Amino acid sequence: MKFGFFDDERREYVINTPETPWPWINYLGNEDFFSLVSNTAGGYSFYKDAKFRRLTRYRYNNVPMDNGGRYFYINEGGTVWSPGWKPVKTPLDNYECRHGLSYTKITGEKDGLEAEVLLFVPLKSWCEVQKMKLTNKSGQKRSFKLFSFQEWCLWNAEDDQNNLQRNLNTGEVEIDGSTLYHKTEYKERRNHYAFYHVNEPVQGFDTDRESFVGLYNEFSGPRAVLEGKPGNSVAHGWSPIASHYFEIELEPGETKEMVFLLGYIENPEDEKWEAKNVINKKPAKAAISRFDSVEKVNAAFDDLRKYWDNLLDGFVLDSGDEKLDRMVNIWNQYQCMVTFNMSRSASFFEVGIGRGMGFRDSNQDLIGFVHQIPERAKERIIDIASTQFEDGGAYHQYQPLTKRGNDAIGGNFNDDPLWLILSTAEYIKETGDYGILDEMVPFDNDMSVAKSHFEHLKLSFYHVVNNLGPHGLPLIGRADWNDCLNLNCFSNNPNESFQTTENKSGGTAESIMIAGLFVVYGKEYSKLCRQIGKSEEANDADKHVDSMVEAIKKHGWDGEWYLRAYDFYGKKVGGNENEEGKIFIESQGWCSMAEVGKEEGMVEKALDSVKEKLDSKYGIVLNNPAFTKYVIEYGEISTYPAGYKENAGIFCHNNPWIMIGETNIGRGERAWEYYKKICPAYLEDISDLHRTEPYVYAQMVAGKDAAKPGEAKNSWLTGTAAWNYYAITRYILGIRPDYDGLVVDPCIPAYWKGFSVKRRLRGTTFNIKVQNTNAVSKGVARMTVDGKEIKGNVVSVFDGKEHDVQVEMG
Ligand code: BGC
Ligand code: NOJ
Numbered sequence: 001m002k003f004g005f006f007d008d009e010r011r012e013y014v015i016n017t018p019e020t021p022w023p024w025i026n027y028l029g030n031e032d033f034f035s036l037v038s039n040t041a042g043g044y045s046f047y048k049d050a051k052f053r054r055l056t057r058y059r060y061n062n063v064p065m066d067n068g069g070r071y072f073y074i075n076e077g078g079t080v081w082s083p084g085w086k087p088v089k090t091p092l093d094n095y096e097c098r099h100g101l102s103y104t105k106i107t108g109e110k111d112g113l114e115a116e117v118l119l120f121v122p123l124k125s126w127c128e129v130q131k132m133k134l135t136n137k138s139g140q141k142r143s144f145k146l147f148s149f150q151e152w153c154l155w156n157a158e159d160d161q162n163n164l165q166r167n168l169n170t171g172e173v174e175i176d177g178s179t180l181y182h183k184t185e186y187k188e189r190r191n192h193y194a195f196y197h198v199n200e201p202v203q204g205f206d207t208d209r210e211s212f213v214g215l216y217n218e219f220s221g222p223r224a225v226l227e228g229k230p231g232n233s234v235a236h237g238w239s240p241i242a243s244h245y246f247e248i249e250l251e252p253g254e255t256k257e258m259v260f261l262l263g264y265i266e267n268p269e270d271e272k273w274e275a276k277n278v279i280n281k282k283p284a285k286a287a288i289s290r291f292d293s294v295e296k297v298n299a300a301f302d303d304l305r306k307y308w309d310n311l312l313d314g315f316v317l318d319s320g321d322e323k324l325d326r327m328v329n330i331w332n333q334y335q336c337m338v339t340f341n342m343s344r345s346a347s348f349f350e351v352g353i354g355r356g357m358g359f360r361d362s363n364q365d366l367i368g369f370v371h372q373i374p375e376r377a378k379e380r381i382i383d384i385a386s387t388q389f390e391d392g393g394a395y396h397q398y399q400p401l402t403k404r405g406n407d408a409i410g411g412n413f414n415d416d417p418l419w420l421i422l423s424t425a426e427y428i429k430e431t432g433d434y435g436i437l438d439e440m441v442p443f444d445n446d447m448s449v450a451k452s453h454f455e456h457l458k459l460s461f462y463h464v465v466n467n468l469g470p471h472g473l474p475l476i477g478r479a480d481w482n483d484c485l486n487l488n489c490f491s492n493n494p495n496e497s498f499q500t501t502e503n504k505s506g507g508t509a510e511s512i513m514i515a516g517l518f519v520v521y522g523k524e525y526s527k528l529c530r531q532i533g534k535s536e537e538a539n540d541a542d543k544h545v546d547s548m549v550e551a552i553k554k555h556g557w558d559g560e561w562y563l564r565a566y567d568f569y570g571k572k573v574g575g576n577e578n579e580e581g582k583i584f585i586e587s588q589g590w591c592s593m594a595e596v597g598k599e600e601g602m603v604e605k606a607l608d609s610v611k612e613k614l615d616s617k618y619g620i621v622l623n624n625p626a627f628t629k630y631v632i633e634y635g636e637i638s639t640y641p642a643g644y645k646e647n648a649g650i651f652c653h654n655n656p657w658i659m660i661g662e663t664n665i666g667r668g669e670r671a672w673e674y675y676k677k678i679c680p681a682y683l684e685d686i687s688d689l690h691r692t693e694p695y696v697y698a699q700m701v702a703g704k705d706a707a708k709p710g711e712a713k714n715s716w717l718t719g720t721a722a723w724n725y726y727a728i729t730r731y732i733l734g735i736r737p738d739y740d741g742l743v744v745d746p747c748i749p750a751y752w753k754g755f756s757v758k759r760r761l762r763g764t765t766f767n768i769k770v771q772n773t774n775a776v777s778k779g780v781a782r783m784t785v786d787g788k789e790i791k792g793n794v795v796s797v798f799d800g801k802e803h804d805v806q807v808e809m810g
Contacts, residue, residue: 021691115133129297208235316757317329348715421528526541626647
């Protein structure tokens with residue numbers, strides 16, 4: 001069952017019923033100011049950091065679901081409705097929500113009166129525009145009342161929910177005509193405030209929630225709206241809000257447009273006030289003046305469209321499969337930008353107060369994004385590396401506002417450092433900018449102990465080498481990529497978190513996933529060393545990589561697949577001798593990408609075991625059989641019910657590792673089959689089962705052991721976005737930047753006739769046409785550039801021009 005459709009021309013997903021199986025959301029903003037918006041206008045806004053600078057309040061896990069947002073209420077002769085259906089939920093005659101790239105347009109119609117709300121954050125601004133267009137489509141004159149509504153959050157989203165004994169006293173506002181200011185805590189340690197403005201004189205307002213909503217009313221029926229009369233209230237403590245009030249008349253056919261603006265302002269310390277206790281509004285007025293007319297707003301919207309035209313022009317696929325094209329050209333790239341911006345902080349599953357920028361997460365997110373805005377990717381890499389420790393270890397997470405490592409979220413995940421090599425290598429391959437390696441980068445944000453970025457990579461590499469266990473395999477630490485494989489944790493206390501609690505000392509648990517990861521990025525490190533003339537460094541690295549390969553072959557192979565780990569006691573994890581969790585996906589992915597034992601047939605065997613034991617109708621599950629009892633020496637993984645999350649869920653992040661492994665041995669059909677299984681556009685028809693948005697990946701789909709296999713959770717903020725983009729573009733389509741040029745090395749189903757890709761790299765555009773007349777899966781027989789045949793399959797002209805690249809597979 002579908003709940004809308006793709007409008008590829010406009011790059012929108014059009015939702016045609018408000019009652020989607022779960023709120024289907026979108027993100028506004030690309031730089032500093034961000035908003036989450038659901039298809040019924042729910043969600044919230046923040047500046048940079050969803051925890052520390054939350055502008056508007058949102059209640060997660062609420063009943064009803066998705067309560068709170070930028071709401072408009074219309075009261076016409078006692079009929080009350082909202083353009084986005086919620087919160088009033090009066091049935092509408094027409095409803096439509098168009099989620100586009102960094103904007104959302106919601107339209108509702110009741111009895112011939114139409115209200116369309118366009119929401120977006122203009123480029124280079126700190127505000128959300130809400131353009132309201134009211135149209136009288138009926139034959140009669142209409143007269144009605146319009147109320148806007150936002151509820152302020154008292155900045156720190158965590159404290160806002162918890163510290164009521166204080167918070168109910170602190171709220172402060174100022175009212176200045178059509179601008180309602182929120183200035184809680186401004187007079188003490190804050191130098192920032194927010195405002196909600198409308199570009200017309202108001203006929204009334206409210207700034208106090210109780211006056212507007214009523215103490216025992218709900219958002220669906222606020223007192224002021226039901227009575228058709230604002231309270232003109234001034235908030236003192238309790239819960240400040242912002243609501244504008246209008247009485248509007250529209251002749252038949254008449255249209256009225258208004259611009260609402262939700263903004264954030266910072267003032268320099270010595271320019272905070274214009275009079276005693278009166279905030280300096282100058283910068284707010286300046287911000288407002290940029291968007292105070294429909295014309296200005298339309299122009300800003302146009303700029304945003306052009307911005308996306310340009311971003312998406314760097315990789316354009318024409319495959320003849322509209323679902324694939326729309327994922328590769330639009331939605332997958334879009335999701336990569338969102339994960340790059342948000343990391344794991346704020347979604348409808350991440351509450352924006354815990355998991356900020358993940359060290360491993362952000363490094364991985366980058367690989368789906370680096371071709372769009374390489375300068376920002378570089379800045380991010382340096383930010384991440386700046387939180388690294390001097391021994392190469394890492395904070396697991398840092399806060400976007402302060403860019404400081406955050407201990408409260410746990411640490412000692414021994415895979416973390418290696419991902420820095422991945423992101424840096426991808427950045428250099430994309431840009432050719434080796435200069436990043438010479439940047440001086442602090443440790444734990446302390447510039448006095450800075451070293452070059454290259455030294456950070458070296459420390460990342462040696463962090464593994466310096467932390468090997470009894471089998472010569474990497475020690476896992478708290479966990480590796482799989483946060484829930486807590487082999488040293490031994491927790492029997494429900495009041496502590498697996499992610500932060502102290503680990504048992506003396507543990508020698510080892511990870512074969514990190515071993516595979518180390519072989520892949522160890523080789524990458526050595527290749528990079530050679531690129532910059534550090535051949536001795538490279539030789540040393542090669543030795544460590546070679547011995548890791550040997551260690552995996554000797555101690556990491558179970559006969560039919562790669563083992564997953566050795567536990568605290570040195571017992572095998574993920575081997576045939578285990579009763580549950582006999583096989584895990586992560587080590588199959590990384591060791592096959594690393595091609596460990598390829599000649600001996602290990603890679604092929606391992607991938608066949610994946611097919612046989614882990615594949616299912618909706619994707620590849622993480623492990624099998626699922627754990628059905630708590631195993632104290634394994635930790636959180638065995639806490640989840642079978643089929644969910646890290647316990648045999650389809651953890652979509654790791655499926656592309658298997659796809660890439662398959663392309664390494666030339667099995668294009670199988671890689672493609674796996675790709676399609678979890679790719680959202682191919683799941684649109686089962687949206688009732690899948691539940692999350694059909695335009696973005698979810699982190700997890702319930703696995704074959706779950707109660708409802710195929711049901712997804714945790715959409716949007718997941719490494720799944722970047723990895724699937726990486727797998728399809730770099731390995732299945734095979735268009736892959738390398739240090740010396742653009743590699744063309746497709747691995748596709750033999751029945752594909754071919755495809756074309758326009759790829760921009762280092763300012764040069766390549767129009768690549770791949771033809772598969774020989775019906776093979778892999779192999780390039782012939783390649784011409786601008787009509788001239790070249791040797792091999794790497795194009796390396798970077799002259800800022802356009803080039804025609806013809807590729808014949810065979
Ligand atoms: C989740 C993981 C997450 C971890 C850290 C676990 O409960 O299943 O996906 O990475 O918590 O917050
Ligand atoms: C989600 C986390 O964000 C990511 O870092 C981790 O690798 C996966 N969960 C798997 O546990």
